[in-house]
Amino acid sequence: MERNKNKVMLIAGAVLAVVGVVVWAYQIIAGLGVTGITQNYIWGLYIATFYVAAAAGAGCLLVAGIKLLAGGAADKRLFAGSISAHIVAGLLIGIDTGTITNIFSLVLNPKFSSSIVQDFWCLVLGFALAITGYVMTRKDKNIPKALAVVFVAAPALLMIIEGSMLSAMPGHPFWGTGTIASFVFAMLCMACCAALVAEIKEGLAKWILIAVMLLEVLISAFDAFGNLALGLSMSAYFAGEMGVAFALYVVVGVVLPAAMLVASNNRLVTVSAAVLVALGLVANKLWMLNAGFANPVVTLPTYSDPGITLIELVGTIGLVGAGLLIYALCMKEGKDSQ
Amino acid sequence: MRYGMAIDLQKCIGCGACIVACKSHNNTPKGIGWSHLVFEEEGTYPNVSIDVTPVLCMQCANPACVNVCPTGASWQSEDGIVHVDESRCIGCRYCIAACPYGARQFMEGKPESYYPTKGDKFAFMTAQEQNFKPGIVTKCDFCTARLEEGKEPACVATCPAQARIFGDLSDSSSKISFEIGKRSGKGLKADQAGTEPQVFYLPR
Numbered sequence: 001m002e003r004n005k006n007k008v009m010l011i012a013g014a015v016l017a018v019v020g021v022v023v024w025a026y027q028i029i030a031g032l033g034v035t036g037i038t039q040n041y042i043w044g045l046y047i048a049t050f051y052v053a054a055a056a057g058a059g060c061l062l063v064a065g066i067k068l069l070a071g072g073a074a075d076k077r078l079f080a081g082s083i084s085a086h087i088v089a090g091l092l093i094g095i096d097t098g099t100i101t102n103i104f105s106l107v108l109n110p111k112f113s114s115s116i117v118q119d120f121w122c123l124v125l126g127f128a129l130a131i132t133g134y135v136m137t138r139k140d141k142n143i144p145k146a147l148a149v150v151f152v153a154a155p156a157l158l159m160i161i162e163g164s165m166l167s168a169m170p171g172h173p174f175w176g177t178g179t180i181a182s183f184v185f186a187m188l189c190m191a192c193c194a195a196l197v198a199e200i201k202e203g204l205a206k207w208i209l210i211a212v213m214l215l216e217v218l219i220s221a222f223d224a225f226g227n228l229a230l231g232l233s234m235s236a237y238f239a240g241e242m243g244v245a246f247a248l249y250v251v252v253g254v255v256l257p258a259a260m261l262v263a264s265n266n267r268l269v270t271v272s273a274a275v276l277v278a279l280g281l282v283a284n285k286l287w288m289l290n291a292g293f294a295n296p297v298v299t300l301p302t303y304s305d306p307g308i309t310l311i312e313l314v315g316t317i318g319l320v321g322a323g324l325l326i327y328a329l330c331m332k333e334g335k336d337s338q
Numbered sequence: 339m340r341y342g343m344a345i346d347l348q349k350c351i352g353c354g355a356c357i358v359a360c361k362s363h364n365n366t367p368k369g370i371g372w373s374h375l376v377f378e379e380e381g382t383y384p385n386v387s388i389d390v391t392p393v394l395c396m397q398c399a400n401p402a403c404v405n406v407c408p409t410g411a412s413w414q415s416e417d418g419i420v421h422v423d424e425s426r427c428i429g430c431r432y433c434i435a436a437c438p439y440g441a442r443q444f445m446e447g448k449p450e451s452y453y454p455t456k457g458d459k460f461a462f463m464t465a466q467e468q469n470f471k472p473g474i475v476t477k478c479d480f481c482t483a484r485l486e487e488g489k490e491p492a493c494v495a496t497c498p499a500q501a502r503i504f505g506d507l508s509d510s511s512s513k514i515s516f517e518i519g520k521r522s523g524k525g526l527k528a529d530q531a532g533t534e535p536q537v538f539y540l541p542r
Contacts, residue, residue, distance in 0.1 A: 102473075
């Protein structure tokens with residue numbers, strides 16, 4: 001059964017990864033304009049999904065660390081999940097900047113005072129920790145408590161830096177309010193989802209998840225209401241494409257999974273709810289980005305509406321599929337070694 | 339030397355000649371513009387007016403774009419002008435998000451033709467392709483090449499109302515310093531932006 005599941009993941013992941021690579025190649029030829037970015041909405045679905053992938057990578061590592069500190073056994077699935085989520089995050093940054101070679105420029109010409117560089121190296125650290133945990137688990141080596149503490153601390157640091165990347169920008173004051181909390185909550189949500197999928201303290205994880213999701217909705221609403229003073233009408237946050245993203249987030253990403261988790265303990269329902277939470281977080285981050293871009297200090301006459309193109313959507317799904325492939329490969333290797 | 343600009347809002351007639359001069363001199367591609375006019379309605383009927391505010395890169399003394407740039411591609415020369423080193427720009431657009439004035443623009447792809455139905459490539463398009471590479475960020479640099487020739491930026495030289503004053507802010511005897519002092523010139527939403535813009539607006 002497990003082997004069949006892994007095979008399905010391998011095939012589906014491989015197909016999606018190929019689609020992702022094809023879209024990326026097309027995008028390199030045609031330019032980033034095919035993604036629907038505009039001069040004022042300069043980040044879109046790729047970056048929103050990147051935030052969630054990074055939160056997932058951090059969340060898996062966090063649960064792995066907490067489990068170890070609580071005296072539990074090292075869990076290969078959590079490390080594999082963290083590895084694949086980190087890789088997806090890296091791929092999404094690569095596709096968003098155009099080519100993967102731009103990441104080499106970031107490595108070769110780093111300006112460490114820039115929070116994007118700090119974020120990049122925190123991601124690298126998280127990835128290295130996930131690999132370390134995975135390899136040690138595979139080789140049945142004991143993971144020292146000190147390393148488990150690092151597994152817990154590093155993800156929190158990553159989310160704080162990632163949140164501060166947005167919150168410290170004078171150009172778009174909307175992000176200056178609850179952004180850091182929102183990023184930490186995203187990590188906690190993904191950590192709870194990882195615990196639910198890996199069947200670790202499911203009862204506790206379920207209620208923490210529901211509580212954090214509700215807090216996240218409150219933080220988002222607080223951001224919007226708090227920023228009305230800046231002169232934007234409510235419709236700027238809750239109408240048009242932004243309204244769709246917010247509604248998707250609340251209905252599909254919060255209310256529906258919360259109801260599913262409360263109503264049923266069925267495994268399929270639990271996993272589906274976790275997937276919906278992740279999708280909801282993507283919608284939330286997209287809304288957060290767009291709400292910030294909609295509210296600059298100076299609005300120029302050339303401003304245009306945001307939008308997601310089919311290319312961007314397919315490219316994102318393809319790269320997330322690559323993560324599925326990597327996860328399946330990690331689990332396959334693990335099984336052979338047992 | 340600290341270059342800066344003062345824009346006299348009393349003199350500006352919103353004709354857009356600055357936009358055309360910028361476009362023409364810098365040969366910016368379709369969809370890219372470094373000089374803008376913001377029109378805002380003021381008052382209530384029947385006492386209404388339209389206020390025009392020209393906007394360009396403010397060459398801030400504390401430039402958020404330079405501070406956030408991960409590779410040092412955005413940098414500030416000693417004369418205060420903020421530049422983009424294309425060879426270092428990785429196209430992350432973090433500087434665009436950081437800029438309070440929308441002064442930076444991203445080359446999403448190759449420059450588009452203004453005349454898509456005409457097959458021939460015009461000379462200006464070849465120049466655009468050389469100067470505006472896909473995946474990089476572009477911005478106003480106060481027409482640095484013109485400054486090196488001893489000329490004023492194109493928008494200043496072309497303004498028919500002489501609403502723009504360009505000069506050295508560090509020289510207290512310069513015309514720009516005098517006018518800013520006399521008219522209490524202020525940066526556009528300077529308190530909110532917090533970047534110490536070096537383009538000053540002389541009030542109406």
